[in-house]
Amino acid sequence: MTGGGVKCWGYNSDGQLGDGTTSDRYVPVDVCSTGTGADCASGDPLTGADAITLGTDAEHTCALTTTGGVKCWGRNEEGQLGGGCVDDMCTTPVDVLFPPPSTATPTPTPTATAMPTSTPTPTATATPVFAEEHVSESVDAGGTVTTDTESDGATASDPVETWVTSPAAGTVSIDETAMSGSPPPGFQFLGQDVTITAPAATVADPLIVRFRIDSSLIPPGENEETIEVFKNGAQVPACTGAPGTASPDPCVSERTLLPDSDVEITILTSTASVWNFGTLLADTDGDGCADVEELAQTNDGLPPLLPGETGGFDPNAWYDFYDVPVPANPDPTPNGTKNQAIAMDDVGAVLPQVPLDCSWPP
Numbered sequence: 001m002t003g004g005g006v007k008c009w010g011y012n013s014d015g016q017l018g019d020g021t022t023s024d025r026y027v028p029v030d031v032c033s034t035g036t037g038a039d040c041a042s043g044d045p046l047t048g049a050d051a052i053t054l055g056t057d058a059e060h061t062c063a064l065t066t067t068g069g070v071k072c073w074g075r076n077e078e079g080q081l082g083g084g085c086v087d088d089m090c091t092t093p094v095d096v097l098f099p100p101p102s103t104a105t106p107t108p109t110p111t112a113t114a115m116p117t118s119t120p121t122p123t124a125t126a127t128p129v130f131a132e133e134h135v136s137e138s139v140d141a142g143g144t145v146t147t148d149t150e151s152d153g154a155t156a157s158d159p160v161e162t163w164v165t166s167p168a169a170g171t172v173s174i175d176e177t178a179m180s181g182s183p184p185p186g187f188q189f190l191g192q193d194v195t196i197t198a199p200a201a202t203v204a205d206p207l208i209v210r211f212r213i214d215s216s217l218i219p220p221g222e223n224e225e226t227i228e229v230f231k232n233g234a235q236v237p238a239c240t241g242a243p244g245t246a247s248p249d250p251c252v253s254e255r256t257l258l259p260d261s262d263v264e265i266t267i268l269t270s271t272a273s274v275w276n277f278g279t280l281l282a283d284t285d286g287d288g289c290a291d292v293e294e295l296a297q298t299n300d301g302l303p304p305l306l307p308g309e310t311g312g313f314d315p316n317a318w319y320d321f322y323d324v325p326v327p328a329n330p331d332p333t334p335n336g337t338k339n340q341a342i343a344m345d346d347v348g349a350v351l352p353q354v355p356l357d358c359s360w361p362p
Contacts (some may be wrong), residue, residue: 005047006031007064012058015091016074022091029075031063032092038086046071046093059197063093070096093125097303130192131158136173142253145172152264154214160191164272165208170199181233186276190217190227205266206246215261222279224255230276231269239268246270 007028008017015022019029020043034042046063060074060081071093072081082096111340119341133147147162148154162174175195183189201207213227229236231250241247258264267275310323 008061008257011058014075015089016059016061018061018073018091018093020092022089029267031061034092035262062096070098070258072096077237079089123275130160130176130178132177133158133174133176136171138171139166139169141167141169143169143172145174147174147176148212152219153258153260154212154314155215156214159217160194160277162194162196163210163212164196164198165199165210166198167205167207168199171197172199173197181274181276183232183276183278184233184235186281187228187235188219188281189230189276189278190219194275197274198272199245201270203241203246203270206244206249206270207272209267209269209272209275211267211275212258212275213263213265215263218261218263219279224257226279227255227265228261228278228280229265229267230278231267232273236267242298244268283362316330 001006006018008019008031009025009028010017012019012022012024017025017029018031019025019038019040020032025038030040030045032040033044033046035041037102045098060072060076062070062072062082064070067104070082072084073090075089075094076085077088081090081094084094085091095267132150135145135147135149137143137145139145142165144163144165146161146163148163150158154161160176162176164172164174166172171198176192177195179189179193180190181189181193186290196209199205209231218227223226229252236250236252237248239245239247239251239253241251244253246268250271252265253268254264256266265277
C-alpha cells in the first residue's frame with residue numbers, strides 16, 4: 001500500500017490476517033503493530049515503511065521489511081512464525097529471530113609443503129569371494145527348500161541360488177561354499193560348490209534341483225546352452241526319457257535365459273550330492289584340446305614350440321604328442337629330423353581306436 005501499510009482480508013481462524021483477532025474479514029483491515037480489531041483499537045497499524053513484500057500460505061503470513069527484518073503472524077504449531085511467538089498462534093506480527101552473524105576470525109590455511117611422490121606398489125588381483133549360504137529344513141512330500149531366503153535371486157555378491165523340491169518328506173540341506181575340487185580336463189568351474197542332502201528319490205519320481213547363476217559369473221560368449229552342470233565331477237547330460245523322469249540319472253531337463261540375463265538350469269536326479277557349473281575352455285584350433293592344456297605341455301623337458309605354433313598336433317613339431325590319440329606303447333622312433341614321437345604310419349591305425357588324450361606325458 002501507499003505509505004507502506006499492510007491490509008489483509010478473508011479467512012482468519014489462525015490469526016493469519018494480523019489484526020489481533022481470529023474473526024474472518026470480508027473487507028480489508030489493517031495489520032496491527034499493536035492493538036487489535038478492525039481499527040487496531042488501543043494500538044497502531046503496521047504502517048510507514050515497515051512492510052514491502054508479502055508471502056503467505058493458508059494459515060500464516062509474513063512480511064519483509066525495509067530494515068531487512070521479517071515479521072510473521074498466524075498459526076505457529078510447527079514454529080512457522082520463526083521463533084518470535086511462543087504460542088500455537090500469534091494474531092499480530094512478531095519478529096522472526098535470526099541468529100547473529102558469526103564474528104569468528106577465520107583460521108589461516110597453512111601453506112602446503114610439497115612431499116615426494118612414491119611409486120604405488122601394484123596390487124595383485126584378488127580371487128572373488130562369494131557369500132556362503134547354508135540352509136536345512138524339514139519338508140513334507142513335494143516341499144521345496146531354497147538358499148534364496150532374501151528372495152532377490154542370484155546377484156553379483158551371491159551369484160548362485162539353489163532350489164530343491166523333494167518328492168518324499170524329510171530334511172533337505174543345501175550348502176553353497178567355495179570351490180574345493182578341480183574341473184575335468186577342458187573345463188573351467190564357475191562360482192561355488194553346491195552340496196545337497198535330501199531324502200532318497202527315484203528315477204520315476206526324482207528330486208527337482210533348480211540352479212540360478214548370476215550373469216556376472218558367466219564368461220563372455222557363454223549362455224544358457226553352453227553352461228554345463230557337474231555332479232561329483234561328472235558332466236550331467238540332457239534328459240532323454242519320459243518327461244519328469246531322471247533318464248539318464250541325473251539329467252538336465254530345462255535351460256532358461258531369464259530377463260535379467262541370469263541363467264536357470266533344472267536337474268532331475270534320484271540322489272543329491274556335490275554340484276558344480278562350468279564351461280569349456282577355449283580351443284582355438286578346434287582339435288578338442290584346450291589352448292591352456294596345449295601351452296602347458298611346452299615344458300617337461302620338451303623343446304619349446306616353433307615360431308607360429310600354438311600347440312596341437314603338428315607333424316613338423318619336435319616329438320609332438322599334443323592332441324594325438326596314443327596307443328599303450330607309442331613308437332618314439334624318429335622318422336626324420338623333425339617329427340612326432342608316434343611314427344606317421346602308427347597314427348592312422350591309432351586314430352579310430354584310442355580316445356583323444358590332451359595330457360603330457362601320454
